[in-house]
Amino acid sequence: MAEAADTGRVTILGRIKEKLIERKEDWAREGRLLTGTHAAPEQRLPPGQRLVRDWPVLDLGVQPDVPLAGFRLDLDGAVERKQSLSWEAFLALPQVESASDIHCVTQWSRYDNHWKGVAVRTLLERAQPKPEAAHVVFHAHDGYTTNVRLDQFDQPDVFLVHQWEGKPIPRQHGGPLRVLIPRLYFWKSAKWIRRIEFVTADRPGFWEVRGYHNNADPWLEERYS
Ligand SMILES: Nc1nc2c(c(=O)[nH]1)N[C@H]1C(S)=C(S)[C@@H](COP(=O)(O)O)O[C@H]1N2
Numbered sequence: 001m002a003e004a005a006d007t008g009r010v011t012i013l014g015r016i017k018e019k020l021i022e023r024k025e026d027w028a029r030e031g032r033l034l035t036g037t038h039a040a041p042e043q044r045l046p047p048g049q050r051l052v053r054d055w056p057v058l059d060l061g062v063q064p065d066v067p068l069a070g071f072r073l074d075l076d077g078a079v080e081r082k083q084s085l086s087w088e089a090f091l092a093l094p095q096v097e098s099a100s101d102i103h104c105v106t107q108w109s110r111y112d113n114h115w116k117g118v119a120v121r122t123l124l125e126r127a128q129p130k131p132e133a134a135h136v137v138f139h140a141h142d143g144y145t146t147n148v149r150l151d152q153f154d155q156p157d158v159f160l161v162h163q164w165e166g167k168p169i170p171r172q173h174g175g176p177l178r179v180l181i182p183r184l185y186f187w188k189s190a191k192w193i194r195r196i197e198f199v200t201a202d203r204p205g206f207w208e209v210r211g212y213h214n215n216a217d218p219w220l221e222e223r224y225s
């Protein structure tokens with residue numbers, strides 16, 4: 001059942017799927033889907049994964065509508081120069097294309113996704129994280145959060161993306177803008193990104209406090225903590 005709620009400029013469609021969240025917490029507790037094997041990064045398909053051709057949608061049950069007119073992306077916390085970018089300002093940054101694979105903790109992988117967006121390193125140059133900044137917390141419009149170490153974020157293959165296969169990323173997949181960290185399980189790639197917070201001490205996000213692994217390397221099968 002879908003329900004629309006107006007939270008300022010953002011419209012929320014749907015309601016939080018409590019049952020789905022509980023089931024995934026159970027899986028994490030039981031270690032479901034674990035094969036107990038490791039793989040070298042040269043091996044394209046990480047252990048326990050299977051290839052899909054479609055692109056499954058996973059969220060907490062709400063898919064916020066983020067109008068471009070009021071769009072803001074904030075970078076704040078332990079940075080020298082806080083940023084608050086409008087959609088126009090974001091698009092004025094150097095735009096780059098990339099291709100990468102998706103690996104979801106629920107065992108599906110999808111090869112050769114073509115993206116367009118801004119390299120995270122471009123944003124880091126502007127925001128200038130302070131020396132004590134060691135972790136990053138993503139805050140999304142649906143209330144979702146997830147965390148990575150700054151050194152996992154500060155990589156050449158990490159982007160904030162707004163196009164997939166030459167078209168705007170559809171709302172259900174996190175449009176207008178989502179994080180893309182291809183070398184970690186996909187739950188680290190926050191959809192509907194609103195704010196990137198730089199922190200000195202690690203702060204586990206939505207799934208990380210519900211039994212998911214903090215580090216999330218698919219080749220080490222870091223599914224659950
Ligand atoms: N804002 C937000 N980002 C999110 C999620 C979410 O619920 N909300 N789910 C995560 C999970 S668990 C996965 S697997 C991927 C799914 O992305 P997709 O729906 O585009 O496949 O988004 C991640 N990013």
Ligand SMILES: [Mo]
Nearest residue numbers: 058104105187
């Ligand atoms: Mo996921």
